[in-house]
Amino acid sequence: MNIITDIKEMQETAIKLKKQDKSIGFVPTMGYLHIGHKELILNARKTNDIVIVSIFVNPLQFGINEDLDKYPRNICADTQLCESINVDFLFIPDTSSLTQNLLMQIQPSRLDQYLCGASRPGHFTGVCTIVAKLFNITLPDTAYFGKKDIQQLKIIEQMVMDLNIPVRIIPVETVREHDGLAYSSRNSYLTQKERGIATIVPDVINLITQQIKSHLGREEILNNALTFIDNEKLALVNYIEIVDEKTLAPTDDFKQNIVIAVAIYIGNTKLIDNRLIKYT
Numbered sequence: 001m002n003i004i005t006d007i008k009e010m011q012e013t014a015i016k017l018k019k020q021d022k023s024i025g026f027v028p029t030m031g032y033l034h035i036g037h038k039e040l041i042l043n044a045r046k047t048n049d050i051v052i053v054s055i056f057v058n059p060l061q062f063g064i065n066e067d068l069d070k071y072p073r074n075i076c077a078d079t080q081l082c083e084s085i086n087v088d089f090l091f092i093p094d095t096s097s098l099t100q101n102l103l104m105q106i107q108p109s110r111l112d113q114y115l116c117g118a119s120r121p122g123h124f125t126g127v128c129t130i131v132a133k134l135f136n137i138t139l140p141d142t143a144y145f146g147k148k149d150i151q152q153l154k155i156i157e158q159m160v161m162d163l164n165i166p167v168r169i170i171p172v173e174t175v176r177e178h179d180g181l182a183y184s185s186r187n188s189y190l191t192q193k194e195r196g197i198a199t200i201v202p203d204v205i206n207l208i209t210q211q212i213k214s215h216l217g218r219e220e221i222l223n224n225a226l227t228f229i230d231n232e233k234l235a236l237v238n239y240i241e242i243v244d245e246k247t248l249a250p251t252d253d254f255k256q257n258i259v260i261a262v263a264i265y266i267g268n269t270k271l272i273d274n275r276l277i278k279y280t
């Protein structure tokens with residue numbers, strides 16, 4: 001496995017590979033890799049000649065009071081994991097080389113109004129700008145994104161469509177621990193006690209799913225979900241929503257495909273999760 005830190009070297013390598021007609025699969029991450037990331041990489045490995053993984057804790061997507069400085073990092077373990085599953089290139093650009101002197105950014109519209117976008121102004125502009133730059137540097141045919149970050153996935157899909165970026169986006173199912181909690185680098189912030197109650201996140205999604213199936217109305221379902229979380233002292237709701245799959249706007253029309261999306265603080269750690277419910 002080659003580790004590349006220089007942007008120009010990565011881009012020239014990708015250009016060479018394209019000239020040799022190699023297909024490139026790309027997995028952008030913020031590192032501190034876990035089994036969810038591994039699943040994305042294994043998907044990329046299956047169908048591409050070359051797999052590039054990037055590790056970049058993107059400062060543009062963090063707000064001023066967010067966890068940029070303490071975001072978990074372990075380049076050594078990440079390198080070992082990538083090597084063990086035959087990643088070809090690990091791209092680890094330094095922060096300033098990707099973000100300095102940026103006079104241009106990509107700002108999504110509409111899809112970022114809801115869910116995480118509503119409470120994290122500028123977050124998805126930071127995501128889009130850096131993902132677009134990484135696409136231009138690594139020149140992938142396909143790029144892999146987790147359904148766990150459903151709003152990010154939808155916005156990236158919109159970005160490649162609206163800007164005619166020739167990259168195919170492959171959504172990958174959320175990978176979960178034995179008790180249903182989605183793997184996340186931020187799970188490492190949880191104390192043992194907090195980890196014990198963190199299953200309240202998938203549990204509230206299960207509760208909402210059941211109540212949708214029982215034909216309860218939106219308001220009653222959301223009130224029941226809030227009461228369910230209120231019963232746990234260490235948990236605090238950021239949002240609990242039922243949204244339209246296409247627009248991500250709140251909906252009470254459960255005869256369309258909908259997404260149950262939640263963001264819940266467990267102590268100081270914000271955990272997000274979601275479930276798509278297809279109307280059949």
Ligand code: AMP
Pocket residue numbers: 028029030031035036037039040144145146147148149172173174175176182183184185
């Ligand atoms: P991150 O390093 O958190 O920015 O995530 C990098 C990529 O991994 C994103 O596309 C995430 O959606 C995806 N991802 C994170 N957690 C999971 C998970 N539990 N299952 C599947 N994909 C995930």
